[in-house]
Amino acid sequence: MTDAHTVEGTGQRADSRTAAGTTVKTYREALRDTLAAEMRRDDRVFLIGEEIGVFEGSYKITAGLLDEFGPKRVRDTPIAEEGFTGAAVGAAMLGLRPVVEIMTINFSLLALDQIVNHAAKIYGMFGGQARAPMVIRTPGGGGQQLGATHSQNVELYYSFVPGLKVVAPSSPADAKALLLAAIRDDDPVLFLENLALYNTKGEVPDADLPAEIGRAAVTRAGADITVVAYSRMAAVALRVAADLAAADGIDVEVVDLRSLRPLDRETVVASVRKTHCAVVLEDDWLTYGIGAEIAATIADGAFDWLDAPVRRVAMAEVPLPYAKSLEAAALPSAADVAAAIRDTLRAVGRRR
Secondary structure: OOOOOOOOOOOOOOOOEOOOOEEEEEHHHHHHHHHHHHHHHOOOEEEEEOOOOOOOOOOOOOOOHHHHHOOOOEEEOOOOHHHHHHHHHHHHHOOOEEEEEOOOHHHHHHHHHHHHHHHOOHHHHOOOOOOOOOEEEEEEOOOOOOOHHHOOOOHHHHHOOOOOEEEOOOOHHHHHHHHHHHHHOOOOEEEEEEHHHOOOEEEEEOOOOOOOOOOOEEEEOOOOEEEEEOOHHHHHHHHHHHHHHHHHOOOEEEEEOOEEEOOOHHHHHHHHHHHOOEEEEEEEEOOOOHHHHHHHHHHHHHHHHOOOOOEEEEEOOOOOOOOHHHHHHHOOOHHHHHHHHHHHHHHOOOOO
């Protein structure tokens, strides 16, 4: 038994029902199906953004939703991020639950004032008398040859701001669970996607099970070393961990942050206290990065348990090149992650 919709452009159904109450879906399909389900469940939920209706979104996340829900609830807008994000803030204050799609996180900078100075501040500035329950969905990341101004990960700008929640799912299952939670949350939530994840597949629970925003997940238990990551790099970490276990018996524990604000420091610290070593991964620049915050968290909570300094893996500190070979060289790779793990373990004499 399979779901009815198809993978765009193939004519083949990607979903397959499993006996365990899950369905195999792509990350893209998990997002689309969750949006549709939430719009059916709650008529206060509506979508707003550029080309999300007739064109069905730049990445086809909103495919078919205009036909089902109509233009009142799937609202195409002009190319004006500040304008339609501000409109969504106002709608949220008046009781609706808008889901904004910004074509890439790079373009969210045009709406920075509305997100940071308005959505994030309303609850505090009005003494709890008004809220802005809204979701801002936006993808980022390199590897698609889109050039320096279309390939950034600037989630640090938003993770820095009290009043916002920032989530970053790395799997189709988490895409569903975190989007459910984000839409139902009474605070504004920045929902980070990564272009490289849209076609990845995984089992997604059929049940309506929102995640807990602010809770990390230990996606692979291990004893030798902790790897902390989020979004695309959390998926890379799992692949590297499996390869190292098969090749050398290295037992890597992977902590997927899932939420950047609030940050689950307790899960990170508990893992490092168990393994005594840590490598932190991010798809962003090293300096002032989210990895720095994680490293500081480990220093605060697990310093006496560390056998080696925390190592960090991030992209090269350059505007991302367009040339494919240069772009690949600038982005953190599985080989970079494996090397950091081996170097850390070698430094403490656990592996040669």
